[in-house]
Amino acid sequence: MMKNVLIIGASSAIAEATARGFAKNGERIFLIARDTEKLSVIAKDLKIRGARKVDCATLDVTDFGRHSIVLDFAFDSLGAPDIVLIAHGSLPKQQDCMNSASATISEFNTNAVSTIALLTDIANRLENQGHGIIVVITSVAGDRGRQSNYVYGAAKGAVSIFIQGLQHRFYRKPISIINIKPGLVDTPMTSGIEKTALWTTPEIIAGYILSSLKKRKLTVYAPSFWRLIMLIIRLTPARFFHKTNL
Amino acid sequence: MKQSGWGRFPIIEATVSTPWMVQNAKSWLTECDALIARGLGRSYGDSSLFPNILCTKHCDHFLEFDSKSGRLKCESGTSLDAILEIGVPQGWFLPVTPGTKYVSVGGAIAGDVHGKNHHRDGCFSEFCSSFSILAGDGLIYECSRENHSDLFHATCGGIGLTGIILDATLQLKRIKSSQIKKTAYKANNLMEAINLFEENNDVAYSVAWIDCHAKRRNLGRSVVMFGEHDESRPLITNNRQNMTIPFEMPSFLMNRLTVSIFNSFYYRISGWSERQKLVHYEPFFYPLDRLKYWNRLYGKNGFIQYQFVLPKDRGLKGMTRILERISSSGKGSFLAVLKLFGTENDNYLSFPLSGYTLALDFKIEPGLFDLLDQLDAIVLEFGGRIYLCKDSRMSQSTFRAGYSRWEQFAQIREKYMGHMRFHSLQSQRLGL
Numbered sequence: 132m133m134k135n136v137l138i139i140g141a142s143s144a145i146a147e148a149t150a151r152g153f154a155k156n157g158e159r160i161f162l163i164a165r166d167t168e169k170l171s172v173i174a175k176d177l178k179i180r181g182a183r184k185v186d187c188a189t190l191d192v193t194d195f196g197r198h199s200i201v202l203d204f205a206f207d208s209l210g211a212p213d214i215v216l217i218a219h220g221s222l223p224k225q226q227d228c229m230n231s232a233s234a235t236i237s238e239f240n241t242n243a244v245s246t247i248a249l250l251t252d253i254a255n256r257l258e259n260q261g262h263g264i265i266v267v268i269t270s271v272a273g274d275r276g277r278q279s280n281y282v283y284g285a286a287k288g289a290v291s292i293f294i295q296g297l298q299h300r301f302y303r304k305p306i307s308i309i310n311i312k313p314g315l316v317d318t319p320m321t322s323g324i325e326k327t328a329l330w331t332t333p334e335i336i337a338g339y340i341l342s343s344l345k346k347r348k349l350t351v352y353a354p355s356f357w358r359l360i361m362l363i364i365r366l367t368p369a370r371f372f373h374k375t376n377l
Numbered sequence: 378m379k380q381s382g383w384g385r386f387p388i389i390e391a392t393v394s395t396p397w398m399v400q401n402a403k404s405w406l407t408e409c410d411a412l413i414a415r416g417l418g419r420s421y422g423d424s425s426l427f428p429n430i431l432c433t434k435h436c437d438h439f440l441e442f443d444s445k446s447g448r449l450k451c452e453s454g455t456s457l458d459a460i461l462e463i464g465v466p467q468g469w470f471l472p473v474t475p476g477t478k479y480v481s482v483g484g485a486i487a488g489d490v491h492g493k494n495h496h497r498d499g500c501f502s503e504f505c506s507s508f509s510i511l512a513g514d515g516l517i518y519e520c521s522r523e524n525h526s527d528l529f530h531a532t533c534g535g536i537g538l539t540g541i542i543l544d545a546t547l548q549l550k551r552i553k554s555s556q557i558k559k560t561a562y563k564a565n566n567l568m569e570a571i572n573l574f575e576e577n578n579d580v581a582y583s584v585a586w587i588d589c590h591a592k593r594r595n596l597g598r599s600v601v602m603f604g605e606h607d608e609s610r611p612l613i614t615n616n617r618q619n620m621t622i623p624f625e626m627p628s629f630l631m632n633r634l635t636v637s638i639f640n641s642f643y644y645r646i647s648g649w650s651e652r653q654k655l656v657h658y659e660p661f662f663y664p665l666d667r668l669k670y671w672n673r674l675y676g677k678n679g680f681i682q683y684q685f686v687l688p689k690d691r692g693l694k695g696m697t698r699i700l701e702r703i704s705s706s707g708k709g710s711f712l713a714v715l716k717l718f719g720t721e722n723d724n725y726l727s728f729p730l731s732g733y734t735l736a737l738d739f740k741i742e743p744g745l746f747d748l749l750d751q752l753d754a755i756v757l758e759f760g761g762r763i764y765l766c767k768d769s770r771m772s773q774s775t776f777r778a779g780y781s782r783w784e785q786f787a788q789i790r791e792k793y794m795g796h797m798r799f800h801s802l803q804s805q806r807l808g809l
Contacts, residue, residue, distance in 0.1 A: 172398060172438050179439035180463055319397050
């Protein structure tokens with residue numbers, strides 16, 4: 132049965148790879164991102180790959196005042212979404228944030244506040260319509276604050292706890308929130324970092340997202356070996372962890 | 378980061394830039410003086426190696442597709458695999474495809490790749506009506522046979538030295554079925570194999586796997602396969618799980634003994650199955666794609682792929698000399714592939730010419746490069762040449778002797794300032 136899919140942060144590499152999976156299944160897709168030109172290229176590509184219908188709207192997620200009106204338009208145009216994917220984000224320069232509260236606030240707005248605001252609105256809309264799945268891309272970085280990346284980690288961690296609350300709220304309802312925690316992924320966001328064996332591709336993460344929808348999972352580590360790595364990292368007592376440079 | 382071609386030789390350190398869309402293509406030239414484009418890295422040697430590499434693999438968007446006419450426009454990083462994914466279910470196939478589908482459209486044009494049907498249909502560029510290219514002067518040109526045709530004919534087969542292809546328009550081929558009617562014959566020697574090719578010249582697809590370890594009266598014994606598109610079966614892409622070679626194997630795995638055992642075994646079992654059967658296009662066109670990273674089987678030293686073509690008139694004699702030379706050297710190729718080529722096209726550095734082409738894999742070991750130099754001499758003696766996409770060691774003089782239009786290519790490249798901005802280790806070696 133054809134589904135309605137809403138994707139926020141649609142020009143992100145993981146979102147695009149996932150959207151291609153939806154297109155292949157012939158779904159109807161609505162894309163939201165900042166860059167209108169990129170959106171139109173992606174939309175055309177998805178139609179050729181099999182999407183039944185693709186529409187777009189431009190939104191900067193930190194423009195909180197516009198969330199409601201853009202979501203109205205998206206829900207109207209698409210019909211009641213069966214799946215909402217929230218995939219936007221940015222990777223801050225940890226050093227810049229350490230030196231500047233306003234840089235930190237800005238990054239927090241992008242990676243946490245905007246996501247939480249969108250989730251608040253979307254969760255209510257899905258509750259009204261009586262069904263739906265929200266998939267949110269957070270990160271393994273949100274599992275523990277680490278000296279190398281705690282601004283990003285804190286933001287993703289905040290979203291993860293918010294998601295836990297939503298999952299609890301909707302426990303008895305046919306509404307799911309799935310938390311996808313990718314590890315290290317080779318995307319434009321991470322283009323400045325030298326890649327090692329632990330890195331994976333957006334296509335692999337997209338595979339995890341698409342299969343998580345069938346199984347209605349709560350938290351998905353992608354790839355799955357990160358579950359064990361993060362368990363160890365979370366459980367390591369501070370007096371040992373602080374000796375590392377992680 | 379470390380980069381190499383598919384043969385995993387040579388391996389160099391390079392700065393690789395991987396843009397995600399072609400929108401800002403002009404800015405790519407501001408970041409460094411000289412660079413080379415790279416798609417999916419399936420050329421075997423150093424055609425896409427240079428200290429600065431622009432990798433187009435994420436510039437892979439479909440731009441336009443007319444499912445009634447089969448006309449497709451896509452960014453140059455789009456893989457042939459992706460084209461088949463959307464095309465086949467709608468009855469469209471690639472009119473020319475190389476032996477792997479993990480090649481980018483840009484790479485297919487830059488190599489002017491060929492398939493099992495060159496004798497009838499020519500090269501990949503034959504079905505490319507136009508493309509846009511970022512040239513060395515910083516401008517983007519829309520090239521076709523009518524518009525900037527000199528740049529068109531220099532770029533097709535031009536191994537990236539004229540610029541960076543951004544997008545291309547292709548004409549796909551109508552098919553009714555994803556199955557191929559395959560017929561296989563055993564040939565006891567090279568003469569028989571060539572006769573089979575000649576007798577079946579009107580069949581769409583033909584290829585022969587040669588056991589180049591066989592000697593004397595069995596020299597060139599092979600399994601010759603022909604194929605035609607079936608008319609009456611469904612259109613499906615093949616979603617079989619692939620196997621992968623997860624890490625490089627120790628080099629001793631591929632040696633004279635194991636390779637000759639494999640060749641003998643393959644030749645023997647080819648007689649067991651039916652002579653004619655229906656197969657999916659996947660194993661017919663892309664037998665090795667099932668084994669991901671098969672190049673790792675050759676171990677850490679990597680391997681050389683050596684492919685040459687000899688003109689038809691003396692082809693049998695030249696091929697015999699070459700096979701004898703290889704057989705006596707003890708250096709074996711896992712599976713050697715023989716194909717029939719049709720006429721040369723108008724692209725200045727395009728490889729095929731009317732005759733026979735043989736592709737060989739050689740593990741890199743002492744004595745190999747000397748052997749290949751000797752083979753080069755035989756190839757040139759018989760009026761042939763070596764395929765640039767597979768080359769990693771040909772000399773400048775061998776290149777010039779084989780590609781008689783290299784000077785015209787160089788002039789056109791200079792006209793569009795390609796010589797100032799686009800270089801590879803291969804172009805430096807070949808004096809371009």
